[in-house]
Amino acid sequence: MKKLIAIDLDGTLLSSNIEISEENVQAIQKAQEAGHVVMICSGRAPEDIKTVIAQTPLKCPVAGSNGTMVLADNKLLSQISIDKNNVKSVANILNEKKYPFKIYSSQGIFVASTWTERMLAFLEQNQEVSKGLTPKEYKFMTEQPKETDSIKIFDHIDDVLNKENIAIQKFFIPTISGKTELISTLKEIDGISITTSGPFNIEIMDTNGHKGNGIKVMAEYFNIPIENTVAIGDNFNDVPMLEVAGLSVAMGNADPSVKDIADVVTLTNNEHGVAHAIEKYVLTNN
Missing domain, CATH: 3.40.50.1000 (HAD superfamily/HAD-like)
Structure with missing residues (x-):
């Protein structure tokens, strides 16, 4: 069979x-x-x-x-893509709270130009994470990604949404402190689902994704x-x-x-x- x-x-x-x-x-x-x-x-x-x-x-x-x-x-x-209005709403909440995040799309992974600054702040606030990292892992997590065929750097969410024919599949957000509060705020947005692939992150997709x-x-x-x-x-x-x-x-x-x-x-x-x-x-x- x-x-x-x-x-x-x-x-x-x-x-x-x-x-x-x-x-x-x-x-x-x-x-x-x-x-x-x-x-x-x-x-x-x-x-x-x-x-x-x-x-x-x-x-x-x-x-x-x-x-x-x-x-x-x-x-x-x-x-299955997230509605573009919902993408904007999620990004606005994450930016207001200064969370680092990545956006997975049909045109590659978009990483904010503020990634390093926000990751350093995240690790400073979450010592239980940073203490468990090797120097190599710490460097990998905090290093500003370089632009490649599959990695794109952006300044504003509109820079992503204005790309022709782009579809957004997922947000990836490293988080611990404030995680419950963040999830509670995000749940007010209709049409998205929130999950996690580990203790130190949350992931956002369309409800059907x-x-x-x-x-x-x-x-x-x-x-x-x-x-x-x-x-x-x-x-x-x-x-x-x-x-x-x-x-x-x-x-x-x-x-x-x-x-x-x-x-x-x-x-x-x-x-x-x-x-x-x-x-x-x-x-x-x-």
């Missing part, structure tokens, strides 16, 4: 060292050779996902920016019944795809509430939990 396996990246397929183990690679290849479809469903932008996967021999369709952009066979199957949509679109494209899907994840932004999938698998390192809603729990991301899940719940039953 052909299955669709949707796998999250950070905290799931990637180890703590941000690497995909040989065990995980081999298990995915075995699943593909057995006729199953393996997709990557991540909060990362599609370009970023492809860069990570390109470091391995794997080839997989992707659902990026929390399932708001779904791509297979070099085709864009689905794109989530990983559950990503796995549904991919299952329909490959003509696989939704009951024949498997989702593997570790955090709150994975919950929509875990709820939709025929079999939901939480990582051993997953948030306890994510484990509670999953059908089964596998090993951690540092113990090749994805490979273990594929072997046990897909290949063994094949």
Whole structure:
């Protein structure tokens, strides 16, 4: 029976060292050779996902920016964007509170020219985060990104919104102090959903933009019944795809509430939990 396996990246397929183990690679290849479809469903932008996967021999369709952009066979199957008025409203709130943020779009990731200044202030206010960072991680987080094909720098939100044919899929906001208050303020905006991919951030999409949509679109494209899907994840932004999938698998390192809603729990991301899940719940039953 052909299955669709949707796998999250950070905290799931990637180890703590941000690497995909040989065990995980081999298990995915075995699943593909057995006729199953393996997709990557991540909060990362599609370009970023492809860069990570390109470091391995794997080839997989992707659902990026929390399932708001779904791509297979070099085709864009689905794109769910935030209403432009809502983009402006969110940006105004974040700017008023001086939060650092990134905007994921159909034309790359937009980073404010104030990123370094705001990140330094964020880390100063949240010592529990900065104390846990290595010098390399601190430099990576606070360094002003340079403009590339996929990274764009902007001064004002109108600079982004005025781009021709642009579609905004996601806001990514590092936050701890004031997080509850910020979420409460953002919830007053109709038409957006708020989630998190870790304890130190929040992510904003359109109400219909989530990983559950990503796995549904991919299952329909490959003509696989939704009951024949498997989702593997570790955090709150994975919950929509875990709820939709025929079999939901939480990582051993997953948030306890994510484990509670999953059908089964596998090993951690540092113990090749994805490979273990594929072997046990897909290949063994094949």
